[in-house]
Amino acid sequence: xVKVTQSSRYLVKRTGEKVFLECVQDMDHENMFWYRxxxxxxxxxxxxxxxxxxxxxxDIPEGYSVSREKKERFSLILESASTNQTSMYLCASSSWxxxxxxxxxxxxxxxxxxxx
Amino acid sequence: xxNVEQHPSTLSVQEGDSAVIKCTYSDSASNYFPWxxxxxxxxxxxxxxxxxxxxxxxDQRIAVTLNKTxxxxxxxxxxxxxxxSAVYFCAAKGSTGGFKTIFGAGTRLFVKA
Numbered sequence: 001x002v003k004v005t006q007s008s009r010y011l012v013k014r015t016g017e018k019v020f021l022e023c024v025q026d027m028d029h030e031n032m033f034w035y036r037x038x039x040x041x042x043x044x045x046x047x048x049x050x051x052x053x054x055x056x057x058x059d060i061p062e063g064y065s066v067s068r069e070k071k072e073r074f075s076l077i078l079e080s081a082s083t084n085q086t087s088m089y090l091c092a093s094s095s096w097x098x099x100x101x102x103x104x105x106x107x108x109x110x111x112x113x114x115x116x
Numbered sequence: 117x118x119n120v121e122q123h124p125s126t127l128s129v130q131e132g133d134s135a136v137i138k139c140t141y142s143d144s145a146s147n148y149f150p151w152x153x154x155x156x157x158x159x160x161x162x163x164x165x166x167x168x169x170x171x172x173x174x175d176q177r178i179a180v181t182l183n184k185t186x187x188x189x190x191x192x193x194x195x196x197x198x199x200x201s202a203v204y205f206c207a208a209k210g211s212t213g214g215f216k217t218i219f220g221a222g223t224r225l226f227v228k229a
Binding site for chain 2: 041
């Protein structure tokens, strides 16, 4: 069974704080993703990584950065948290089979972040 | 950029009726179309997917159809049950632009008993 684990279910942080959201997967997947989920907006991609130390911007990278020092771990960093970053954050991973084949994404349980 | 539009945003059906959710995508290079179900308080999970070389796929009460020419795909749930109540997301993934999956905004399905 694929496991994608996020370090916290709920977090409350103050405006201006530096926030780290951690995600670990145990299936040796090459690809990892960070999404935020907001009502009416679906899942929006913040950043993704297709290899260790590789990262690509998604659709809404502003105010965020990421780190992938090890294959199994992908961290999302809010450099200076703001109230408009209050959201549900979902991590996902998927394998890359080579060529043009795409595979499903497996999600973590989500981290509900509140910035006050 | 790539975009996936999903309709309706909310759908309410009577138990036993069918439910249809429709999505359109903009990137003609998209070749993989998964559907995810997210129950309240839980993570999204894949329920069915279809690749661009297939027009239709069925798994028990759920089916997905793909029209590559029109760039739209649909989820069909027959004989709906209360446990089908959830948020459903369509998505499109291409071979360009890295390995991004672009999601629709989601459809909240209510199945009334």
